[in-house]
Amino acid sequence: MLTQDQYYLSFFMLMVMYASLSIGWNILGGYAGYESFGHVAFLGVGGYTSVWLFVELGLEPFLTAPIGALVAGFVALIVGYPALRLKGPYFALVTLIIALAVQVFVTNLPGLDASQGIFLPAPLESPARSQALLYLLMVGVLAVTILVARYVERSRYGVGLYAIREDEEVASTQGINTTNLKLGAFVVSAALAGLAGGIYAWFLGFVTPSPMFDIQISILVVLIALLGGTQSWIGPFIGAVLLRVVDEILVLQFGGQAAQIMYGLVLIVVILYLPYGILPKLQQMAQNHVPRRVRTLGTDGESG
Template sequence: MRRMLRGSVAVMAAALLIAIPWLGSASLIQFGITTLLFAVLAQGWNIIGGYTGYASFGNSAFYGLGSYGTAIAMVQWRLPFGIGLAFGAALAVVFAVLLGVLVLRLRGHYFAIATLGLTQVTPAIISNLDVAGRNTGLVLPLLKGDALFYELSLGLLALATLTVFWISRSRFGYGLIAIREDEDAAAVMGINTTLYKVSAFALAGFFSSLAGGIHAYWITFIDPASAFDITLNVKMIIMAVFGGPGSILGPVVGAFVLSSISEVLATEISSLAALFFGLVIVAAVAFMPRGLADVARRYRKLGWRYFSQNIKANRL
């Protein structure tokens, strides 16, 4: 019965999301595009951060490479959007593989710092390339079709979620979880940890780059500062952690909930929106550090003790 209920809710939610371009207003569609792309970014981070246990701060670099790859192909080489999107994704995946072989030898905060430095180096390189428009950026062809971009974003989120679903039930996914729990023990068990980690990093880069390419064509303009914005990486991590890292739907739920809260706060009390949004995040980390997915699993057994245990664990 529980599975049937969950399946029914999932089908109804999917039907509602699909119908928004025909039932919702223009502002709702635009909000939907932004939220769906954030959910894709959160799912991408979930692969490397949630399942593999490597807290990457460099996924925004893949987002920027996808944006610029798509823009360069369309503006400089006059190629169609589909080819440009594929070029941006290929560029990000190759970059992720080459970089992953090096930085994934690091662990913990050393890995986080290395990927954080990546987000500073990449825009500096892009801003000195003539083909990328240097600091001026690139203007893409205008296409008035928010409904199209909404459906593209929704389709990409479905693909990312199905990929995470496959990971959660595959030998590859079990290997990533083993690496997250104890990498040395996983290596002793015969898991090729380097191959698994680089593959997860490349998958995260793939989905992040596709989100960047769709967003670039939607807003029709990119520059290094916006394409490689470090706050994107912070937001995708927060959304994944809030919803539940290492789960299938947790990052998606986290993206939708936090995007909605942020939108309401920005509309009602714009001057204090960032403050209230930050307080929501702090409270969530203190009361449910493993995200909403963990609350859904354990609250029925523990009740309010679930939150009190987390408070004690965090020594608040």
């Protein structure tokens, strides 16, 4: 009974976390078109900030996660300035390397002994309740992320980011400070990942660099966004749900190794046939349905 609850809890925990990470990633990667492959760096920074604040000061997750977000945002500010001078595959590669470098740096910080792994105690007496609490906090992170993404989408700021994605040089001849806007998007997206990381570390309980800086997370975050569609936050949200479900079914049906192969095939098919993601396709299908109904209504009116 308990194990089944735990199974569902960690399933949904990961789904919510991936949704937040990918929606946050999309603020820079989707709106501004700068696709980072190092997003996990900020999850890890947030996570280890949590660890450090607990070990040194005994702070609780409510406090450590927001501070983790600030630290992750600050790291993004420093690495983002040089990295965002590059574009396309060069930017992707540099962010990948940044993630590896940040991992090495954090793992070898003196006094933290991160490479050994660090225990974080359950924040509540009962471990099951603690996990449930952390899950709810992660849902809170998702809610915050969605609000931020929605705000950006509808604001003057979002218009600037879209212009950068479409044609950065033209954008610069239209009054847009492209450097600042990109950097801002990078910092916001990193801070949101840091917030998630702060909670995730507590959820893991035993924190080691390999899950906290797992390169696969970086890649999945990008795939989720591309799968769902990068135009709005709804795309990565749908992508995260779908990918987690498909992943889980494949693992249960075929076991780890075979699942990975199937998973890869599913992704190839999706990317080949839905280059703009699932969301635009769904919208297109919805649009194709609506006019038919409108037409029937319209002809009634006109013929009368």
